[in-house]
Amino acid sequence: MMRRAMKNSKFTGYFMRFTLFKNTFLILLLLGFSCGSGDKGNQIPFSEENTEESEARSSKSEAGSIDKDDTIVMGAEQFDTYSGLLRNKTVGVVANQTSVISAEQQSIHLVDFLVSKKIDLKKVFAPEHGFRGTADAGELIKDGMDVSTGLPIISLYGKNKKPSQQQLSGLEVMIFDIQDVGARFYTYISTLHYVMEACAEAGIPLIIMDRPNPNGHYIDGPILEIQHKSFVGMHPVPVVHGMTIGEYAQMINGQGWLENKKQCEIKVIKMLNYDHQTAYSLPVKPSPNLPNDTAINLYPSLCFFEGTVVSAGRGTNTQFQVFGAPSLPAEFFPYTFTPQANEGAKHPKFKGEQCNGLDLRNTKKMNKLNLEWLIEAYVGYGKKKEFFNDFFTNLAGTTKLQEQIEKGYTYPEIRATWLRDLDAYDAMRKKYLLYK
Structure with a gap:
């Protein structure tokens, strides 16, 4: 040995390095609401007006108005697709240093971008490592204020990991835009769970800006046993789950993993030009x-x-x-x-x-x-x-x-004991995939 x-x-x-993050700001793509169950046909609209507006954009997109190349277009970069869901609404956002987009020929943080677009952003919620992403793993994060915008920053890795109803008070829409890396014990998907749960309890819809999973090309590892649930593993999935944040949110809803099997009203803003075999080099x-x-x-x-x-x-x-x-x-x-x-x-x-x-x-x-x-x-x-x-x-x-x-x-002997559970998980996972 x-x-x-x-x-x-x-x-x-x-290790192959690809840089697919270019200064491109593309628009016009509708993505369906995902809620309720694994059946993608069971969808909850934010509003009739916004649904129609998005459908019109989708039709225009499908007609070929979007420039076709191989550049991955992040969900957050498609402002015209989701702007109608934010206009005249009070908005909160879960974000960190990875919440950057390429817009107007420059790289800009989503928070700064939304403020520049006159979106009524009220609060920023920060996960483990903080809003700027410099804190130690496991280090408690304190509430604060964003120097750039003056917005209050509420920690979701301090005294509470789940947003309280008081912290959500006054918000009409929430946004989740954080880069994940596709491992069960990477705590951003645990934060996603608690945000979905809190939004479901408050009746606040959640917009999820989808991003690539750099480890999304495979699934592997033992399935979590629910008696060992913790913040570094909340769901019965393998170590490498093979899903984007948007897909994972659909699975949380569809499998009834929120407390009391609550359903969070979500809309996933899909990426363009992405599939699970797409190599992606994180810019941040x-x-x-x-x-x-x-x-x-x-x-x-x-x-x-x-x-x-x-x-x-x-x-x-x-x-x-x-x-x-x-x-x-x-x-x-x-x-x-x-x-x-x-x-x-x-x-x-x-x-x-x-x-x-x-x-x-x-x-x-x-x-x-x-x-x-x-x-x-x-x-x-x-x-x-x-x-x-x-x-x-x-x-x-x-x-x-x-x-x-x-x-x-x-x-090999250890891995052989995972295979049956991995096959069952993969069959379940496929119900929620948004990309090939």
Whole structure:
């Protein structure tokens, strides 16, 4: 096993990088409302007037008025499609540093853009890492004010993760526009759940500006068991769920996952020129410790180390691209790094200590999870009873994965135990897909 760790550390090729985010502002696409159940025909309109307006735009779009090229057009960039839903309404928005669009030949934050368009924006709600995305993972975020616009910022990662009815008071429409990375334990989909639930309780419709899922080309991992539900895993889905935010919202509604099976009135503003095999390079870091495409692609596999004694590179410039620990044997884990405090990791694991590990930056693009690195680190670590911590079960969504590793299961043997559940999940998932 340890000799294989050395062999597996020699990777060839570099992670393919594509930059598809151009300065283009395209309009005119209708997207249906998605609500109620997995049946896409069961839709709830925001209003009769707005539905007709959107349908007129859709017809014009289908007639070929939209310029056709391969540039992905974000939902938020299609202002003419959703502007009628916002005019003469008081609006709240869930956003962070990723909520940027290309408009009028420049990159601009959605909040600034909506203000410039005279939309009556009243409140900004910020998820984990804050509105500007610089806080540590798990760090409590305080309420504040946006210096640029003067708008109040309400934290959804502080005293409450679900918007209170008082915080929603005075709002007639909510917008959700946050870049996800397609992993169950990435908490933006948990924030989405709570926003949908709060909006359903308040009777406020939610507009979801869809964005690509950079890990949307596959599904993999154990399905979360509901008894292990937490903020890093709220739904019975695999680690890599293979859906965009808009698709995921449809699934939350359709599967009745909100409290008391409430239904949130949602409208997904679909992207143009996107499918699940489209390579997408994020123009903005989705969080401080996912600095590039390689980290984002490796994240679903390496995040398991957050539930162990091993570092996943926090406190370096290669977060989620390396792993290591001082006690791993250098003979088999020859790459060294020394974590230090930095943005997004004020108190990193093994701060100031040299770690022995592996450098995975030249790994080919992942199309499934890799547990070999986790298993090899477990085998190489001397004190096996200390290897896992309580957080590991939250990340895995089950106790079975830790038990399998401790019993000496190989990665193929472990993955074989997921396949039946993955097939069932994929069949359910397909009911909610908006893209091929």
